[in-house]
Amino acid sequence: MPELPEVEVIRRELVPQLVGQIVDDVEIHWSKSFVDQSSDKITGKTILDINRMGKYLVIVLSAGYLVVHLRMTGQLMFAGGMPENKKHIRIILRMRSGKYLIYFDSRKFGRLIHADRLNGVLKNTGIDALSPELSVIMFQQMLKNHNRMVKSFLMDQRQIAGLGNIYVDESLFRAKIHPQTITHIIPERKIYLLFESIRETLLHSIKNMGTTISDYKTVGGGFGGHQRFLQVYGRGDKPCFVCGTPIRKIRMNNRGTHFCPKCQPLRKKRQ
């Protein structure tokens, strides 16, 4: 479900509510959802800050971290009491204030990881897609150093972290690059365009509180609004908003991949 913009929206909502709270108790309803690899107990720890690394939410405790990955269907809710709908609750963190941080996850893919250090947990996470340290020069170098299809490169969290299936398809459409283009043949001006397209797509979605296709909800239970602006994702066979050609949907790495065959022609050689 959530990619960088959704996780960032959740982070921003959570910070004012959660910072300063003290963990009093952890209730585990599905054991695989909570991975405790810390030598210390989480009870009694104060929440100092919440950061984001790619699609990970990093809750900084007075000692150690609670790292959250929502995968496909994870949801967080912060409330003064238990919600009416208790379905799919996997973890409940009760705070000393009497409030609760509740983790829902219908598909049980997501994880809350309690760890002393971030090194191990984030070892496969590359530079964040919105990091100010990710320069267009560095992005260009990364693309030139790989010989693979640009969509699968952008989906690879070890390279650039935060993009998922929706925003990769949207960014490639915006940059007019076919998802199967091999990274190292993309001309320089297209690399610049792609770099900007990724930033604009992600920032625009954050402004709209993320994209709700089915499960994603903000911490307050609201829906995102960015689905109104999707150009290709979920629009297979529908006319391209730019040229009217039917959007094509194919499978790449077992993921639905959407693009406009006219706006994003496949080039096999450097132009």
Next chain:
DNA sequence: CTAATCACCTGAAGGC
């Protein structure tokens, strides 16, 4: 190094 497949899970939607 890259690609393909499966595994982890549940629920919604469509065909018959």
Next chain:
DNA sequence: TGCCTTCAGGTGATTA
């Protein structure tokens, strides 16, 4: 209604 298949915002392990 019900059964069956396919699909879904993600990632990690394994095999080719």
